[in-house]
Amino acid sequence: MKLSVFESLKQRFAQEDPSLGSVTPQQWEEAGYDIPTVEGKNDFTRMTAAVALHKQGLPCYYKWKGELRFSGVDFVKAYDPEDVAEDQRQIAEMDYWTKYPNRLKSAADMIKTPAIEWLVQDRVHKSGLFQLFGASYTGKTLLVLDLVMSWCAGLPEWQGYQLNNEGEPQDALYVAAEGGAALSVHVDAWLKHHPEVHQSDLSGLVFLDGGDGDSVFLSIDAKRRRDDEPDIQHADSWDRLFAEVLDKGLSPTLVVFDTQIDLAPGVDENSNTDMVGVLRKVKRLGDTYGFMAIVVHHTGHDGNKARGASGMMGKCDAQAKLSSIGEKSGKAKLEWIKVKGGPAPQDTISYEISGSAKLPDLDSEGAVCVPISKFSAAHAELAVKTPSEETQRLIMNALNGGQLSTRALSEAVGIDRNAKVFKDALEWMTASNHLSQTQKGRSTMVGLHPLAMAPTDPTIG
Structure with missing residues (x-):
């Protein structure tokens, strides 16, 4: 049926009866048009489809x-982004009060443990906030x-989970x-590395x-830090973006913000008030619209914690580092x-960033x-921690006299026991079967190590 039929029908019935402001379903059917019923996951996807047809x-x-x-x-209200976002908020609010008509709980309710819904089993929840932070070049x-x-393609696993x-x-x-x-x-x-997935x-x-x-x-609510920082324009607002998502007929179960700091330029990363405010809003969006929000962030100077305010961790449902x-090895690990x-999982994900140089069949410029x-990851970590021969000599010579505690061994070799070089040396030498650990302390594994008693001064014969 040609698109011009709509206008011709409207004109025809308007000529017959100028007061007639619409064409009825019966009149469409009499004209030979089979009126479709649009499908969709929710009200908004169905409305989006109806608007698309109406525009035609x-x-x-x-x-x-x-x-x-x-x-x-009469279907003249083609929902604009602000209308869609506002209706979405209203429905979410109605759904909330229908599900939770009264917030007060009894003692019996308090001892019930609700089942957790997982996106990544036992690691990432179905909704809320997940912060993943790491140093540059960790992938x-x-x-x-x-x-x-992997999630969108319907694959059963991600990195083994x-x-x-x-x-x-x-x-x-x-x-x-x-x-x-x-x-x-x-x-x-990614697509070329997963031939089982079609675009x-x-x-x-x-x-x-x-x-x-x-x-x-x-x-x-935080004030702008500089006078030249512009206000958030409608084109850059969350409501505009989510309305565009709905206009595509999508209901996202996962939303990634890469990176976190780009969500609120101008805020003080070290301010708990500012950063907790940012993450609180992200978490509220995830809880309200029913998706897991992932924010990608950087580590601080020490490399062990997320950069910025300490209060961020408290707003996260899940957090991983x-x-x-090793340095420039292309290998990295994810720790929860x-x-x-529940308690933070003790296992890790280890991986290698690989492009066509390591995957000859990967015909792509990406990685x-x-x-x-776990063996490869452990081997790579041990290679990083390999102590110098001088450090090994000092430790082995000190242990030659008998078993020593960590403190006594540290004092004997003259290296602070909290120093990274000392800790790495003990870990590497133990894993390499040079040392053994007992309740009384550490000792050489078998007899005299070849490096023990070797001269440390090249002038000594």
Whole structure:
């Protein structure tokens, strides 16, 4: 049926009866048009489909708030982004009060332990806030991209962990502050590294590409730090962005903000008031709209904690740290710092950032995260901690006289027992079977080590 039929029908009935302001479903059917009923996961995806047809001049039936409606000529309100966002908030609020009509709980309610819904089994929750932080060049974006694409493609696992997507493709939004070609090549590499996934399987994954100059900022109550910092424009608001997601007919279960600091430029990273405010808003978005929000962040100077305010950890449902295994080795590991609802898992994910140089069959300029075995990871870490021969001599000579505690051994060799070089040396020498550890202290593993008693002064014969 040609699109012009809509206008011709409207004109025809208007000529017959100028007071007639719409064409009824019966009149459409009499004209030979079979009115479709649009499908969708929720009210907003169905409304989006109805709006799309209406813009083409075609009506449909669509379900809205449990009621079947007709989008005829009177269907003149083509929802703009602000309307969609406001309706979404209102429905979320109604759903909340329907589910929780009274917040007060009895003692019996308090002792009930609700089942936790997981996105990554026992690691990442279905909704809320997950902060992943790490040093530069540890592959933060690559690892998160691997999670998002595995989740959206309906793969059963991510880096060996179970994904609870029931094997079905999922919707997700990736806010890439830098984006551009640097991200595109990695998306390309991931698809080529996973031939079992077709590009159409990722139809629910969309990106806000910072490489195009697009951004999203969260409004917070903190004052701007400089007079020249602009106010958040509507084009850069969360409401505008999420309305665009809905307009695509998507209901994201995962939203990534890469990186965290790009969400609120101008705030003081070291201020608990500012940074907790930013994360509180991100977490509220995840809880309200039913998605897991992942924020990608950097480590501080010591490399052990997330950069900035100490209060950030308290707002996270899950938190994990990425660190390099060795210097410029391309290997890294992910350690879990916090998982709300239980103790932090003690296991780690270890992987190697691999491009076509290490994967000859990978015809791409990008790279992927390839899991490595615990043995390979441990071997790589030990290689980093290999002590100098001089340090080994000092330790072995000190132990030649008998078993020593860590404190006594430290004093004997003249190296602070809290110094990294001393700790690394003991770990490496123990793992390499040069030392043994007993309740009384450390001792040489077998007899006299070849380095023991070797002259440390080259002038001594």
